[in-house]
Amino acid sequence: MNYDLVIVGGGLAGNCLALALKNSGLKIAIVEAQEREILQTAAIGDRALALAAGTVDALKMLNLWQEIEHAATSIKQIHISDKGHFGKTRLSAETENVEALGYVITARDLETHIANQVLISENITLYCPARVVGLMADENAMFMSLKYHDESLNITAKLVVGADGGQSSVRQLLNIEQHFSDYGQTALVTTVTATRPHQNIAYERFTSSGPLALLPISTHDCAVVWTRKTHEAESLICDSETDFIEQLQECFGWRLGELKLSAPRRAFPLSLIRAESMISQRAVIIGNAAHQLHPVAGQGFNLGLRDVMVLAEMLQTQNETGDIGSTEFLKHFSRIRQMDLSRTIHFTNAIVHIFSNEWLALALARNIGLALLDMLPFAKTALARQAMGL
Template identity: 40%
Template structure:
């Protein structure tokens, strides 16, 4: 059996895996991306009609990769964020002008973002895309990693110096590397879709906490909005069985009339929500990025942005090693630096999103009072809003070059 040699093999060709390949491509490494599901397949979850909220640091990363003009043309700016708790007196808001930025973030449909990323990938002559193919075996030695990529009745052997698991929260490659993970099932499902508000969205993103769960409403193109409605599984079953008109009325009652009366409901879908956290980011010549390292609740819309900072940090570490003449992207010192760099950011976001779910999901009177006080204090205590905004924009802490908008080469 023939063995193809690469410097880096990336398991997973979703948005994070492709972004990593594009970040590393200018460094002259020979890269393979192995993806199990074809880009155009209905089951491809990375490029569906869901929307992603891109943080400021994600915007800067795509600027550094030369992709931002194409993404920006299909994106909608978030200039205000409004947070409220249904039936309670506290609310909070963040304003882009107050933070001296053009936008707090941008909303883009995954399908559109995926098209931009895939077009750029096709133009990268040092990146091979092996798809559809699934990694079925991983063998590691001190100097290399060999993987078996199964495609229909064909099996290819790929040898590399670094294997990156970017294949999602249920990462098979993570398991093959021997890295365990902690999983928390929230017992919730996200019901997603898009609709027409009765009033212009004015580039405001809403996070509305209800007894059923949070409702996020994000501004999108053509003055429509997308929604993520978190519900108990039985409640999700119930609302998905309703007609468009009945579903719209239920969502309207839960959210209120800040955007006028809802209409023109688009296609609806659902997916289960959980928290996952890998026990380690690195083992041997294997490393984890994105949801393979950490899968978050969508309550704060931070999952993709956290994964893209993984990408930027790993690319930074590899670029520095190559510039120093080490020439080995899988060297232990490179991967240890990456793991140390990412630990604090990942831990912070995991605790933050999990804490929000538990705080606003509780019906205990003491916690409801704490929520009211917290949201009032958020607006009244000097400096709190600015610090929170910097974290949500992905600008807190030591940022890698790509997250600052600086190309690696």
């Protein structure tokens, strides 16, 4: 089978790219390793995604938001504080003149909705369960060997997009080097019910042992993303529910009244992965395959969707005039993405390092920073715009 575009990985990034191009005239296939039932019940689907306002605008453009909006909760304010210190600041949708700073949705709801849209799109062929096991490019095409339902299958593409996540096999098969840093931290993810309503406020609380985010979901419920050193997270996940909630309450405080655990606790080890290059001959990698970030600033999918939107727009234009797999075209795409990528990675990394540090001078500096930020509307707007993905 010959395709114009083969996307490896039917996660958020891969599926959104296919849907963005479904009416482009390109012949598109998606190769996805996991069967749908497995994906829909996997623990990783429990994580809450904070979607920036810019991400929601992009999903609306793709007609992927309107039918799932009911499952999302708007963020009207972001409250940022530093436990045990004086610094705090608040970002507000009203001040920024927007309807919401962002939205929170359970990853599984969004992933399922988007995967359903792929299934009903006539122009997209889905190979599932299938894995790519070999890639070889020449001047005109990429030759791909797949393992599809235990059978071997060969297909070709003018361009292969690797959207197969942090452990990307496309990245490995293309021999693209990666920078990997282990933060030595693990994100504990769960849901709590609070006695006071959250009033659509997202809380980001920095503590000496790592950041804690409480993201608003239905009126009294909040999704928890609690980053701890890995050995502490391991012990917290084994603690009884009572001990766990006691420690969470101690860390977060009583702004929302008493917290009760309302979902299982899940652990996600955290690392930063950045591919040395986003491109190779007749191939490009996007989303987590190209950059896997710490969830502290909630930027991972937001950044991945910006890869998708830029690539989709460029592919539509290139398809009208030239070869979608040409080296010049791919280099152009990669150049365009570098600034956003570097800025988002540095922003996220800076937050991880500045706010996980109890060195007195740094603690003082960040608290002065937060206090100053609270008084400087322009600086707050700049931070809000980064958070909104604008």
